[in-house]
Amino acid sequence: MKKILAVSILLLIGLTVLAGYFFPQALGPILNLVIDWGILLIGTSALIGIGYLIKTHISRVARRDKQNFLSFVLLLAFATTIIIGLIFSFNHRIFTDLMINVQYPVETSLLAVLAVVLLTASFRLISTRGWTPMSIAFLCSAVVTLGLDAGSIYLGTEGAGAEILNFLRRLPMIGARGILLGMGLGGLIVGLRVLLTIEKPYGE
Amino acid sequence: MTFSYEIMWIIFGFLLTLMVLSYLLGDNIFFRFASHLFIGVMAGYVVLLISNQILWPYLVRPILNGTLPGVLWLGIPLVLIFMLLLSQFKGFTWIGSLPLAYMAGLAAAIAVGGAVFGTLLPQSRAIVNSFDPAMWYAVPNQTWLRILDAVLMLVGTVGTLSYFHFGRKRKSTSDEDMEKRPAILEGLSKVGQVFIGISLGAVFVGVFSSSLLALIDRILFIGQFFTNLFRSF
Numbered sequence: 554m555k556k557i558l559a560v561s562i563l564l565l566i567g568l569t570v571l572a573g574y575f576f577p578q579a580l581g582p583i584l585n586l587v588i589d590w591g592i593l594l595i596g597t598s599a600l601i602g603i604g605y606l607i608k609t610h611i612s613r614v615a616r617r618d619k620q621n622f623l624s625f626v627l628l629l630a631f632a633t634t635i636i637i638g639l640i641f642s643f644n645h646r647i648f649t650d651l652m653i654n655v656q657y658p659v660e661t662s663l664l665a666v667l668a669v670v671l672l673t674a675s676f677r678l679i680s681t682r683g684w685t686p687m688s689i690a691f692l693c694s695a696v697v698t699l700g701l702d703a704g705s706i707y708l709g710t711e712g713a714g715a716e717i718l719n720f721l722r723r724l725p726m727i728g729a730r731g732i733l734l735g736m737g738l739g740g741l742i743v744g745l746r747v748l749l750t751i752e753k754p755y756g757e
Numbered sequence: 758m759t760f761s762y763e764i765m766w767i768i769f770g771f772l773l774t775l776m777v778l779s780y781l782l783g784d785n786i787f788f789r790f791a792s793h794l795f796i797g798v799m800a801g802y803v804v805l806l807i808s809n810q811i812l813w814p815y816l817v818r819p820i821l822n823g824t825l826p827g828v829l830w831l832g833i834p835l836v837l838i839f840m841l842l843l844s845q846f847k848g849f850t851w852i853g854s855l856p857l858a859y860m861a862g863l864a865a866a867i868a869v870g871g872a873v874f875g876t877l878l879p880q881s882r883a884i885v886n887s888f889d890p891a892m893w894y895a896v897p898n899q900t901w902l903r904i905l906d907a908v909l910m911l912v913g914t915v916g917t918l919s920y921f922h923f924g925r926k927r928k929s930t931s932d933e934d935m936e937k938r939p940a941i942l943e944g945l946s947k948v949g950q951v952f953i954g955i956s957l958g959a960v961f962v963g964v965f966s967s968s969l970l971a972l973i974d975r976i977l978f979i980g981q982f983f984t985n986l987f988r989s990f
Binding site for chain 1: 766769770771773774777778780781786789790791792793794795796797798799800801802803804805807809811812815816830833834837838841842845851853854855856857858859860861862863864865866867868869870871872873874875876877880881883884899902906909910913914915916917918920921947949950951952953954955956957958959960961962963964965966967968969971972974975978
């Protein structure tokens with residue numbers, strides 16, 4: 554009974570949304586309602602996920618685990634953000650300052666670390682995987698794109714030179730198009746498998 | 758007052774920057790401190806964001822200010838939310854399958870629609886359009902270049918697709934049987950490897966350039982911090 558009810562809900566919602574692609578005028582209001590409810594459920598799921606994160610760190614602090622001090626920092630940061638957000642509004646200067654001055658330095662520095670990691674990883678790629686057609690194409694493309702972006706490769710603005718430059722700029726689009734189509738086919742297959750109840754991500 | 762407030766944030770940002778960049782020397786307590794602080798603040802921000810942008814406008818406000826039929830309609834998501842919350846307790850796990858089925862149905866339908874109308878049709882149409890004779894003859898003396906471009910686009914895209922395996926996992930007894938694919942597919946997948954490598958190389962440069970800019974920004978920030986510090990003495 555439980556299984557039938559879950560499958561019925563899945564099919565009802567899935568087919569309604571799919572039908573909405575073909576009859577947007579007729580099903581528009583129902584579609585809005587279904588999507589709004591879905592947004593509410595996804596929001597609640599995210600809150601439950603954060604609840605689990607907080608619960609894990611509270612139990613780490615309570616158990617006095619190794620490096621429980623870091624869990625305490627996380628809990629303190631979480632509580633401070635919530636309290637400041639509740640006392641002041643979202644647009645208040647103190648709240649935006651807190652968000653920007655934590656988010657910006659950490660995210661930019663992580664991106665900076667990524668630059669070094671990417672550089673070492675690209676050298677490691679060649680040394681571990683050797684000279685395969687993919688690694689050679691990767692390296693050549695990286696060098697050419699870097700040259701094009703930096704303006705080091707310049708063959709004029711008109712004529713054959715410009716055509717060659719345009720061709721070089723378009724070349725990565727070919728593989729990207731294939732990858733996009735592959736992702737689209739993968740998404741289509743997974744979606745259909747869920748809608749045909751071959752896959753059951755909601756449990757038995 | 759404002760001066761010391763701003764200085765406080767600059768010092769805070771400077772310390773966070775140093776803590777994160779210390780990861781370049783290896784995983785250490787300072788990096789973990791910064792990441793835990795970041796996760797805590799972001800988790801708090803997400804809770805406030807969900808409350809302000811989702812729960813308040815989609816649930817609480819319509820209940821407080823809405824009409825009776827509207828409030829009655831909200832009974833359905835309220836029951837589903839209640840089920841989702843209840844499923845977190847031992848003994849009630851099964852009850853969560855209904856709201857999860859709702860979300861799975863919604864996500865699957867959006868994925869199917871998005872894949873077909875957002876990716877497969879426009880991308881396939883772009884390849885087909887490149888074989889339009891009107892486009893080939895649009896620019897004089899470049900007809901063969903356009904044809905070459907279109908053929909390369911087709912071969913590259915088919916090759917890239919051939920590199921992926923869309924089949925179901927086979928219950929094979931031998932490794933040899935697993936690797937058997939038609940020779941034409943194998944040949945095309947080799948061509949596809951080259952095009953994937955070219956695309957990934959271009960993506961790599963894009964990401965690398967952005968992260969290099971971020972590195973320069975942080976180095977400049979640290980330099981500016983010390984310059985201002987020495988100037989103030």
